[in-house]
Amino acid sequence: MKIIEGLMIKDFLNVKSYLKIFMLTLMIFIFFNTQMLTIFFPLCLGMVAISSFNYDELTKANRFILTLPVNKKEIIRARYLYIFIMTLLGFILGFTLTSLIQIVKQDSTFNVMQNLFTSAGASIGMMLLQSFEIPIMYKFGAEKGRIIQSIGIILIMLTISGIATFLIKILNISLVTFLEMLENYIVYIALVIIAILYICSYMLSIKIYKKIEV
Numbered sequence: 001m002k003i004i005e006g007l008m009i010k011d012f013l014n015v016k017s018y019l020k021i022f023m024l025t026l027m028i029f030i031f032f033n034t035q036m037l038t039i040f041f042p043l044c045l046g047m048v049a050i051s052s053f054n055y056d057e058l059t060k061a062n063r064f065i066l067t068l069p070v071n072k073k074e075i076i077r078a079r080y081l082y083i084f085i086m087t088l089l090g091f092i093l094g095f096t097l098t099s100l101i102q103i104v105k106q107d108s109t110f111n112v113m114q115n116l117f118t119s120a121g122a123s124i125g126m127m128l129l130q131s132f133e134i135p136i137m138y139k140f141g142a143e144k145g146r147i148i149q150s151i152g153i154i155l156i157m158l159t160i161s162g163i164a165t166f167l168i169k170i171l172n173i174s175l176v177t178f179l180e181m182l183e184n185y186i187v188y189i190a191l192v193i194i195a196i197l198y199i200c201s202y203m204l205s206i207k208i209y210k211k212i213e214v
Contacts, residue, residue, distance in 0.1 A: 003070045007078035008085075010061075011052045015086075018048055030101055035109065037098040038119040045090030046126035049083040053137045072209050076138075080202055083134065087126050094119035117187075124190045131197035135204045138212070 022044070029037050056062055065075060095115050102110035 003068070004074055004078040004081070007065070007070070007075060008082045011049070011055075011079070011082045014052060014055050015048060026097075034098055034101050034105070034107065035115075035118070037101070038094045038115050039122045041094035041097070042087060042090035042119060042122040042126050045093070046083070046087040046123070046130060049086035050130065050133060050137070052079070052082065053141075057141055073206055076202065076205050076209055080134070080198075080205075083130055084127075084198075087123055087130070090126070091119050091123040094122065120187070124194060127194050128197065131194070131201040135201055135208055138205050138208045 025040060025044075026037070029040060062075070066072075098115050098119070099110070099112055101107075102115075
């Protein structure tokens with residue numbers, strides 16, 4: 001467990017280089033559009049977490065790490081925990097800071113449930129992307145992975161659109177009715193999908209990484 005904690009601390013230390021950007025962006029949103037913080041923090045911290053692949057690739061960190069008493073499965077586990085914690089932290093910061101700032105500013109648009117669902121939606125979207133992105137990074141590396149990721153996002157969007165169109169046609173309902181049906185269950189559906197995708201993503205990353213000679 002200490003080895004996994006050490007690997008996570010290594011990745012957390014990389015976040016320090018982004019602190020100035022965080023503070024500058026925070027000040028901009030405070031003065032112009034506080035509501036955007038609910039989206040900014042989950043997406044930004046989620047992407048910063050993924051950038052740990054770039055640091056490891058540039059510094060050849062894994063060659064050193066694998067000389068330690070650690071196996072590839074522990075490296076994967078530490079990376080997934082780090083990325084999940086960073087995204088969860090983004091959700092907490094996005095919701096909490098937005099709500100506190102709006103209360104202090106006595107913002108008439110303050111709505112605690114809207115802040116909660118907006119920040120949760122951004123976090124779930126980020127985690128959906130991560131579940132596909134992480135195995136791609138392990139398979140192709142950070143540079144090629146970003147290109148393949150972009151193509152993957154387009155394919156995912158087309159697939160989701162295709163499935164929605166198919167269901168609407170089969171159920172013989174309008175798009176508005178379909179969205180209304182999803183509205184009451186979308187959070188639960190999203191959480192189940194994310195859990196399944198994360199587990200599958202984790203298993204796939206282990207399988208890919210074990211075959212790679214670092």
